Amino acid sequence: xxxxxxxxxxxxxxxxxxxTLSCEQNLNHDAMYWYRQDPGQGLRLIYYSxxxxxxxxxxxxxGYSVSREKKESFPLTVTSAQKNPxxxxxxxxxxxxxxxxxxxxxxxxxxx
Amino acid sequence: xxxVEQHPSTLSVQExxxxxxxxxxxxSASNYFPWxxxxxxxxxxxxxxxxxxxxxKKDQRIAVTLNKTAKHFSLHITETQPEDSxxxxxxxxxxxxxxxxxxxxxxxxxxxx
Numbered sequence: 001x002x003x004x005x006x007x008x009x010x011x012x013x014x015x016x017x018x019x020t021l022s023c024e025q026n027l028n029h030d031a032m033y034w035y036r037q038d039p040g041q042g043l044r045l046i047y048y049s050x051x052x053x054x055x056x057x058x059x060x061x062x063g064y065s066v067s068r069e070k071k072e073s074f075p076l077t078v079t080s081a082q083k084n085p086x087x088x089x090x091x092x093x094x095x096x097x098x099x100x101x102x103x104x105x106x107x108x109x110x111x112x
Numbered sequence: 113x114x115x116v117e118q119h120p121s122t123l124s125v126q127e128x129x130x131x132x133x134x135x136x137x138x139x140s141a142s143n144y145f146p147w148x149x150x151x152x153x154x155x156x157x158x159x160x161x162x163x164x165x166x167x168x169k170k171d172q173r174i175a176v177t178l179n180k181t182a183k184h185f186s187l188h189i190t191e192t193q194p195e196d197s198x199x200x201x202x203x204x205x206x207x208x209x210x211x212x213x214x215x216x217x218x219x220x221x222x223x224x225x
Contacts, residue, residue, distance in 0.1 A: 006155075035215075040121070042201060042215035043156075058212070090155055099144040099205055101213065103155035 003027065006091050006104035013085075013111050021076045021107045023091035030096050032074035036060060037088040037106075046089075049074055078109065085111045114139040116204050118216025126224050131189045133219045135202035138183065142204040142214075145185045147176060150199045150218075159200075160187070192223045 004025045013019045023032065031050050035043040045058030049068040063082025068074055074093075078085045088108050092101040115138045125131050137145075143164035148156035162169045162176045162185065169176050175188040189196055202216040 004155075040217065042116070042118070042217045043213070044215075045212060048212065092155075100146065100158055100161065103148075103157070105155045106153070108153075 004091055004093055004102055004104035006089075006107050008107060009105065011107055011109045013109070015111055016080045018077055018079050019085075019109065021078070021089055021091075021109070023074045023076065023104060024072055025074075025091075025093045025102075025104075026072060027093060027095065027102065028071070029093035029102070030071070031094045032068070033092040033094075033101065034058075034064075034066065034074070034076045035090040035092065037090055043090060046076065085109060114142075114204070114214045116202060116214045116216045118202050118219060120219060121217065122220045122222070124222045124224060125192050127192060127194060129192055131187075131192055131196070131221055131223075133187045133200055133202070133221070134184065135186070135204075135216050136182075136184050137204040137214070139204065139206070139214070140183070141206045144205050145176070145178060146203050146205075146213075147187050148201045148203065150201065152198075156201060189221075192221075194223050194225050197221055197223045 007022045033048045034046040044060050046064050047066040049055035065077045090106045091104045094101045117136045146161035149159045150156040160174050162178050173190045178185040199218045199220050201218050203213040205213045
């Protein structure tokens with residue numbers, strides 16, 4: 001089945017540690033996105049990538065980093081510079097010429 | 113900057129009644145308006161969308177209306193069922209280049225049996 005897979009579903013980390021969230025898609029989509037979701041708020045764009053080896057900052061990129069070495073993969077690293085990293089993180093992708101975004105199931109990150 | 117306002121934040125309806133969620137966008141260049149349904153602990157799923165050249169679109173019990181002049185669009189769910197209970201997000205984007213969605217803050221819909 002085609003889709004977007006995020007792993008792990010739940011992630012716990014100590015404050016000050018970097019952590020990487022995985023996002024893999026087998027939909028052959030060019031564009032991929034990372035969103036952050038906090039209670040009572042809409043989804044906010046962290047980073048996006050239109051093509052391999054290229055990515056752009058979204059609205060809340062500070063404290064995060066990404067890479068896009070393969071079309072299928074768009075990992076997100078939450079660094080120790082992110083002041084409030086506890087949140088639900090969503091990865092999405094879209095195919096060329098289409099505005100429809102397909103979302104993964106999300107990763108809930110808790111920093112203690 | 114671009115903004116999408118969504119109301120209400122919570123909505124409770126009796127099973128079988130209708131539910132209406134409204135959004136207002138600020139960027140006049142927006143021309144694509146999807147609605148997503150998010151169940152607890154899951155990622156959002158597209159349920160219906162509308163483009164700026166259309167005023168209304170229906171899909172069974174779900175409909176979306178768009179007023180470009182007022183920059184308003186709304187989701188209508190008729191004959192609500194308990195499985196409609198979820199958080200609904202509206203979004204706006206423009207179909208040129210990368211589709212950077214601007215999302216509303218979500219509406220938690222509860223359908224009471």
